[in-house]
Amino acid sequence: MIQEPTSSESEFEPEATRRDAGAAESSRANRGWWDRNADEYQVEHGTFLGDDRFVWGPEGVDEVEVELLGPAEDLKDKRVLEIGAGAAQCSRWLAAQGARPVALDISHRQLQHALRIGGAFPLVCADAGALPFADASFDLACSAYGALPFVADPVRVLAEVRRVLRPGGRFVFSVTHPIRWAFPDEPGPEGLSVSASYFDRTPYVEQDEQGRAVYVEHHRTIGDRVRDIVASGFRLVDLVEPEWPVWNTSEWGGWSPLRGNLIPGTAIFVCERDARS
Numbered sequence: 001m002i003q004e005p006t007s008s009e010s011e012f013e014p015e016a017t018r019r020d021a022g023a024a025e026s027s028r029a030n031r032g033w034w035d036r037n038a039d040e041y042q043v044e045h046g047t048f049l050g051d052d053r054f055v056w057g058p059e060g061v062d063e064v065e066v067e068l069l070g071p072a073e074d075l076k077d078k079r080v081l082e083i084g085a086g087a088a089q090c091s092r093w094l095a096a097q098g099a100r101p102v103a104l105d106i107s108h109r110q111l112q113h114a115l116r117i118g119g120a121f122p123l124v125c126a127d128a129g130a131l132p133f134a135d136a137s138f139d140l141a142c143s144a145y146g147a148l149p150f151v152a153d154p155v156r157v158l159a160e161v162r163r164v165l166r167p168g169g170r171f172v173f174s175v176t177h178p179i180r181w182a183f184p185d186e187p188g189p190e191g192l193s194v195s196a197s198y199f200d201r202t203p204y205v206e207q208d209e210q211g212r213a214v215y216v217e218h219h220r221t222i223g224d225r226v227r228d229i230v231a232s233g234f235r236l237v238d239l240v241e242p243e244w245p246v247w248n249t250s251e252w253g254g255w256s257p258l259r260g261n262l263i264p265g266t267a268i269f270v271c272e273r274d275a276r277s
Contacts, residue, residue, distance in 0.1 A: 014206035014214050021203045021216045023152040027106070027127055029205075029213035030150045034107035042087055042113050048250065051117050052092035056144050056174045057266035058255035061242045063093065068172045068240065068270055069140055075099040078139040081164060083128050083157075083173075084146010088114035088121075095121050102138075104128070105146070128157045136166040143173040149217055152203070154225075158232035158271075168275035171234065177241065177264040180254070181219045187256030192263075225269060234271035242266050 021029070034041075049055055054063035063069060069080075076098035082091045085103035087110060094101040104124040105111050111123045126132050128147035141161050151157050161171050182198040184191050198221065206215040220228065222239075229236050244260025251257075255265045 012208070014208060016204070016206050018200070018202040019205050021152060021205050021213050021218075023129065023156075025213050026150060026152045026203070026216040026218070027129070029216045031106045033206075033215040034105075035109040038086075038107055038109035038113060041110075045252065046087070048252070049087075049089045051087075051089060052096060054090040054093040054144070056268055057242065058252035059242045059244055059260060059266055060248045061240075061245075061266070061268075063090070066240070068238075068268065069142060069170060072097045075140075079137065081131075081133070081138045081141040081161075082146075083141060083143040083161065084148075085114065085123075086110045086146070087117055088119060088123065089117075090142060090144055091121055092117070092119045095119060099140075102133075104131070129153065129160060131160045131164050133164045135163055136169075137164045139166055139169055141165055141169070141171040143171075145174055145176070148173055149175045152216075152218055154218070154220065154228045155232050158228055158234060162233050162273050165273045167273055167277055169273045170237075171271045171273075172268065173271075174266055174268040175225075177267045178219065178221050178225070179263060180265060183254075183259075183263070185254035187251045187254055187259060189258070191254055191256075191259055222267070225267070229269060229271050233273065233277065235274060236269065237272050238268075238270040240268040240270070242268070 078099045080094050080099045080101045082101055082103045085091055085105045088103035091101035091103040102122045103114060104126055106127055108125050111125055114123050148154055182194045182196055184195050201219050204217045205213050207213050241264040244257055249257060
């Protein structure tokens, strides 16, 4: 049952700021935010995402075309961990290819939407920084805008993913392209002028009237992301910066055809665990 917000919840407008936010505060805030906003998110973006598509970001880049996890025919019987799965659209696509996915998300409400849509694969509510799986449990892992933009310690998450992957396993994840942090999060012309330093790593925080974080997003530069990947024991195989496709005329927050034709909106990192380690 979808609950309507109380009058105090509907009237409250969080204060947006830039300030430090540690791992515990970020996890608590984002778990609560996704639980509260999962219904609206699925209504607004569910049609674009589909029930069983594997889309890497607002550009609409589809795994069926880019095969960053490998050819679809090679996914059969592979154990795949989806991190930050939301309503598990990507896991549903993987299952249709014959893979054996597990969909993990920090938000219980997002996973309720996964249950609503359906699918014969496990759903796990857990923090990506403490994966409840044994070493070398999975052949592949993936995350489409899940977990990594919202954690204070990305190396911890990456190290956990590496731990649960078998040697030679691949992890592919997408995040907001770091250059976007220098621009206002607006889809129109106002979003084309630099307004902040690309090198300012101070987290973006929305907080309540008591100063408690209710949403946190963390910025890493491209160089930071590469160093995080290497520090966690992965090898970076590819970095994909999708161009905005002609067919996509929709806007998604600050993502739009206008901006997408001029600056990248998504970065996709393709990583592998060394087969000998």
